Structure formats: C-alpha cells, structure tokens
Amino acid sequence: MTTRIEKRFADLKSEGRAALVTFVMSGDPDYETSMAIIKALPKAGADVIELGMPFTDPMADGPSIQAAGVRALKAGQTLKKTLQMVRDFRKDEAATPIVLMGYYNPIYIYGVDKFLVDAKEAGVDGLIVVDLPPEEDEELCLPALKAGLNFIRLATPTTDDKRLPAVLNNTSGFVYYVSITGITGSAAPDATKVSAAVQRIKKHTKLPVAVGFGVKNAESARAIAAGADGVVVGSALIDALRKTLEADGKGGPATVKAVTDLVADIARGVRAAGTVAAE
C-alpha cells in the first residue's frame, strides 16, 4: 500500500523538485488561529505539514518552538485537540500528508494503541517522536508501522555509517536529516556539507531525505533543496507568527498572513532549486 507521504514524494520527484515540509505547533497561539494556518498551508505552497504536539519539556527544541509549545498549552491545547485539528483539516483536504511531531509522554499517557487508532482515523499519515531512538522501537515505532502509519526518524551529523542502518531500519515515509548538532532554530547549515550528508544517507536507503534545522528564507531553502528531496522549515515560521501577536498573546488574520507569506516565499526558493536542477 502506498501512503499519502510516499505518493507525495513520488509525485514531486516526477515533477523534478524537492518537497517543502512546514512545521507549525498545533494550538499556537490559539485553536482557531492555528486551525486557519493549517488550512491555508497547502495553498501557500506546503507539500507536507508537520504538526507539533506541544509538550512542557521539549528537550531538543530551541527557544522559538519551546515558546510556541507554552503558548499552545496555555491556550488549552491537548493531544486530543491536536487530533481534532487533523480531523477538521481532512474535511476538505485529502492530498497533503500530515506528520505529527513531538515527544513520547503525551502519547504514552493517551495510550499507544488508542492513539494509533485515533490518529489513523483522524487522517494522520506519519509520526516523528523526538525521544524515541531505534533502541526503543517496540514502544511506538513497530505498532505504528503495523497500524499503517509512517514512522519518520531523524538522522544527525553524529549518526555515523555504522549507526545509520539501525536508524534507517523501520524508518518509513522519508528520512529527516537534522543538518546541525543542536537545537531547533539555531545556526544555519552549510549547504555543501548538507548535500554530502544526504548523499551519504542515500547510500543506505531508497527513502527520500528531507533536511531541516536552520532554513529561514527562500535563499537558504533553494540552497538546501538543490541537494535534498525535501526542505523542512519550522522555527522561522514560528518567529514570523510570534511577531504578529497582540499583547494578550491572541492571533488574528495578520498571524495567518505572516505565516503563509513566508511559506510562499520559501516555496519559491524550493521550486527555483528544482528548475535549476532540471536544466
């Protein structure tokens, strides 16, 4: 069976361009604004939507995403509501894949089996759970694959050739290459090094490789997209969102526009890379 994620990457490959994967935190800054952003993302140029599941202790995230999680939790976001957002999104959008990204504890407390049933039913396509390395595959990865969801793993510069097979084993949908050793939203990656790393990973897998961490605008997206199957942008979108917030932390139409404008700009960069590569 081909999943929505696999189909999307295959389609883009035949178009000759990389995928734009956009990360936003579900429920940030509030349920309504967040819902409006997610609904507007495909039209703005997002090929895959990564939806953050907020957590109180995001150990591997930088200040931007951490603050987004705090805003969402303050506004009352829960894992149940995140699944509801996916359900609502699916009412009028069937093609764009949705990947939930977060930490394990809220899923563990929700109940792994119940979560997988509910996520699948809501229209979730894949999961990225930051604190579940291959050593803990029995927790969620294997049950998720069995339930028909993709389990996307992060590979990093510290993942050497010896460890890569362990990381890639049971990974599906795509591989998320974290271009720097560090937290989200930190230093910009070196496009040449990233391209070399992607080639190294591709020696071990047929899966598409998307690159994240440090992409901020059309130019950096173009540079990364030239050497990868996908570009992930997250902290930059959240920074754009934050700048529009009122003193009371509420979002509005300006918030949605700020995010979608930046997505459209970055999408131009991703598409430009594809055109160059095709020539």
Next chain:
Amino acid sequence: MTVQQQPNSFRTGPDERGHFGIYGGRFVAETLMPLILDLEKAYNQAKADPAFQKEMDSYLSHYVGRPSPLYFAERLTKKFGGAKIYFKREDLNHTGAHKVNNVTGQIMLAQRMGKKRIIAETGAGMHGVATATLCAKFGLPCIVYMGAVDVERQQPNVLRMKMLGAEVRAVTSGSSTLKDAMNEALRDWVTNVSDTFYCIGTVAGPHPYPAMVRDFQCIIGNETRAQMQQLEGRLPDSLIACIGGGSNAMGLFHPFLDDRSVEIYGVEAAGHGIPSGQHAASVTGGRPGVLHGNRTYLLMDDDGQITEAHSISAGLDYPGIGPEHSWLNDMGRVKFLSATDDEAVAAFQLCSQLEGIIPALEPAHALARVFDLAPKLPKDHLMVVNMSGRGDKDLASVQAWLETHKK
C-alpha cells in the same frame, strides 16, 4: 501499583538495554544516542579496570575525606525512647554532601574519554558545587545550569560555584527549577556533543546514568555495612533516606537490597501536603511516564504534561525519581513515605538543637519520618538515616519559613 512477585536478587538490574522492569531505558534524541552508547562503553571499561578503581579510592580517601563516620545520635535516641538512631555522615564529605562521591567518578571518566568541557544541572546547588570543585581540581571548564528560582534561594551555593571558577547559567524557562535546568543541560549537550561531558547528579536520565550514578554512590551503603558490623556486630534493621531523584538513598539502600531482614524506607517531599497538589512526591502522588531519557514515576496532568513540583527543599523539587526506585516501589522492596515542608523544618530544628548537627533540608525530610517510626520500635532496633548533606545552604530558607510562620 500492586506488588509483583519478588525476584531472587534485587541487585542484578538494569538489563542490557537499561531497563529495571518497565522503568529506565534510553528516551533521548538521536543526536545524543551515539554519545550515550560511547559513555556506556567507556563506563564498562573503567568499571573493569582496577587502576580506575584504585585511583578513585585514593581521591575518595584523601580529597573527599572518606570513609564518612557512622554516628550514634544518642540524644535523639533518648528523646524518642525507641530504636537506636544512627546517622551516616555524608554531610562531612568535602563540599558538604554525598554528591561528591558520584562526581569524582564521572569527572575521572570524562578525563578518560578525553572530554574537554563539563556541564551539569543542579537543584539545591550541592551537585553543582561538587562538579565545580572537581572541575577546578582537574582544570576543566564547568558550566552549571540552575533554575532561576533556585539561584535565588540557594545563594551561598551559587557563590561557591563562582568562586570555584564555574559559570552558573540561570534558567528561566518552565518553572525555573531543577527539571528546567535539566532540559537546558540536555540542549547544551545536543549542541556541543563532540567535546562535552554531561555530569548528571542523580540516579535518573538515560541508561547508563541511573546504574552508573548508583554504582558510584554505593560506597555509602558498603561503608555502613562494615561500620555497623564493627559497632554492633550485625546488620542494621532499617534504613531511611530522603528521595528527590534518589541518589543518596540508592547509595545507602543498594548494598542491602538482598538482605531481607533490613527494612528500607524512602521519604519524598510532600510540600504543602499531597492532597494540596503542591508537592514533589513522584511515587506517592504520580504515575509512570517518560521524561529526561527514562520511564519512571512522574508528576503530570491527564494530557501527559509534566506538572511543577513544590518543596521547601530545592534538592527534592523535581517531578520525577530514579527508575530503579520506581521498580523497587512496585516490587514492594522499598517503602515510600513522605514528609511536608512543615515537618521537615521541625525536624531540622530538633536535630540542630539536640545533636549539634544542622542537617540539609533534604535529609530533614527523612528525619521527620524517623521521629515517628523510632518511638514505636524496640530499643535494640538499629536504624540508619542517611545524613546526606549539611544545612548551611538552607539557613535563609528556614529563616524565611520561621518568619512567615510566627504566631
């Protein structure tokens, strides 16, 4: 949790994947996994190397000041009229607490691994001071993450760390206490993986930390065994220690786990009382979840979001506990009790006045339970309480508490 069937030995854990029953494990970001596997390998090699143990023993006797005495608290014993109360005097160690036992081992390991930079998290500051001390001794740069709230209430230790040349970074995210300091330390580690060693202060975190820190702290229980044999000609009848993450407790308990005649009690911080919801009693008032690299009892809400702990003692103010303690609780081998802020302060005062020993607020929690267990026990019952640290750092907190509680 219901008590499960007890194993033949309580001392064989963790398994090769770092699990104590369902607890423990390695729940960390991929960036850290290769490092954690390296650390495990390096630790196993060091453990098997007699030279490492010999060098460590030498530092522990000449630098730390071990063995620490096992002291008979005669006046407290007389006051309660029951069990003979002994203190294991970890407060007499260099730097003033048990923390230095573990840090000595970890910094030696960092040296062996060729790491050039040390990071640590600290609550009350005792682990931070111990780490800053060993870094000064070995000439390593040291960065200590400490919650902004704790920086405020543990000023003497902040000053000590600075004097020792460490950089103290105040953490303002989340509840600005120990758990947030641990998050920031993990973020630093993810960013500086190539040259940095993360010196964890308690028996928690991803495998191999819970087992490694336990092994380094077992010297407390091993000495207690030998000292009690010498003083009384037999094993103690009960052990009691305070538990935040639980490293002082694990160090005392572990060598006695297979001696079924020895009753073992861990005392958590009940803050304003368990029913108030403002406490740090993870076992008594929490449930199993996954945080900071391990599965263990945690304080959280129905959505799996970690809730803030509260305790007058910064060293116990953590919403989790070491995974091996969680397992020992479920197995019924260690009995978990709790003591409130008020009870801890009362015990702090009584111990100071009757024994001339000002205890840290952490072991004052254990003392509070000693004071109601001891009177009910026979006079030949031998009870050991781990005096895990000294109370100089807590004078301001206790003073403030006394002022707000003046009638």
